[in-house]
Amino acid sequence: MRSWTFAKGHGTLNDFVLLVDRHGLLDPDEDDVRWLCDRRAGIGGDGLLRAVKAEHVPSWEGDGSLWFMDYRNADGSVAEMCGNGIRVFARHLLDSGLADGPEVQVATRSGLRTVAAQPDGRLRVSMGPVRTTPDAVQVSAPVAGERRSWPATAVDVGNPHAVVLLGAPATPDVLDALDLSAAPSWVPADHFPSGVNVEFVTVLGERHLRMRVHERGSGETLSCGTGTVAVAAAHAARVGAGSGTWRVDVRGGTVEVELADGEAWMTGPAELVAHGEVVLPDRRTAA
Numbered sequence: 499m500r501s502w503t504f505a506k507g508h509g510t511l512n513d514f515v516l517l518v519d520r521h522g523l524l525d526p527d528e529d530d531v532r533w534l535c536d537r538r539a540g541i542g543g544d545g546l547l548r549a550v551k552a553e554h555v556p557s558w559e560g561d562g563s564l565w566f567m568d569y570r571n572a573d574g575s576v577a578e579m580c581g582n583g584i585r586v587f588a589r590h591l592l593d594s595g596l597a598d599g600p601e602v603q604v605a606t607r608s609g610l611r612t613v614a615a616q617p618d619g620r621l622r623v624s625m626g627p628v629r630t631t632p633d634a635v636q637v638s639a640p641v642a643g644e645r646r647s648w649p650a651t652a653v654d655v656g657n658p659h660a661v662v663l664l665g666a667p668a669t670p671d672v673l674d675a676l677d678l679s680a681a682p683s684w685v686p687a688d689h690f691p692s693g694v695n696v697e698f699v700t701v702l703g704e705r706h707l708r709m710r711v712h713e714r715g716s717g718e719t720l721s722c723g724t725g726t727v728a729v730a731a732a733h734a735a736r737v738g739a740g741s742g743t744w745r746v747d748v749r750g751g752t753v754e755v756e757l758a759d760g761e762a763w764m765t766g767p768a769e770l771v772a773h774g775e776v777v778l779p780d781r782r783t784a785a
């Protein structure tokens with residue numbers, strides 16, 4: 499019987515199951531991840547965060563004593579980075595005494611990140627370099643029953659994003675009318691060979707944006723931290739603003755994104771809502 503200790507948390511309602519696996523012994527496979535993230539059969543979440551000491555991660559070449567964030571999407575696929583997840587991850591390490599604050603260094607598949615606890619309870623994350631390519635693809639999705647398409651900016655935040663800047667809110671609002679129950683498509687189709695997270699954005703003020711997101715591997719979620727950085731960077735590129743602070747509203751709340759010299763920082767909340775013990779179904783064996 500596999501009985502694992504877990505925590506459950508969210509950042510602006512992007513929610514995660516969290517496993518602490520110091521010695522790298524748990525090894526959840528794709529079926530395990532899908533089951534843990536299943537909102538009916540399992541615990542439920544947009545993704546899984548596994549905290550493992552970096553010395554047990556063969557691809558990590560840095561300090562092995564750091565905690566490594568092994569992120570998986572709800573469909574079991576692996577992703578390089580998760581901006582909301584890393585705040586929840588750091589909150590758990592700090593609250594449970596597994597790391598000393600107020601700053602925690604976290605190893606990720608897209609490199610080293612620093613998460614700093616703020617006096618107001620939020621967490622500020624160094625999100626690393628951000629690269630934008632305006633008009634890299636054409637994205638399409640249904641709006642009120644009709645398929646529409648828009649040029650999108652490709653943004654690399656360690657993981658891939660395609661950002662559609664819709665402009666000022668229209669009446670009726672396209673952002674609200676978008677159907678994101680299925681993944682938007684894009685051309686050229688080979689532009690994102692490993693898939694992409696797609697954000698749609700309206701501009702509410704000079705540096706105030708509202709977005710919805712369809713996440714690779716999870717579907718529409720109520721927030722995406724790397725996505726908020728991607729939309730701020732795409733908007734900055736569009737208006738020719740190299741640096742500054744953007745407020746980004748998502749369906750699950752608000753985060754703040756700072757951009758300077760091609761790098762980004764993101765500040766937002768992280769809540770832990772449950773701790774428990776989960777008994778996993780037996781692994782299926784090949785016939």
Ligand SMILES: N[C@@H](CCC[C@H](N)C(=O)O)C(=O)O
Pocket residue numbers: 512545571576577578579580581582583657658695713714715716721722723724725
């Ligand atoms: N929700 C995350 C991003 C998770 C990974 C993403 N779905 C991908 O496959 O790249 C965030 O808060 O950044």
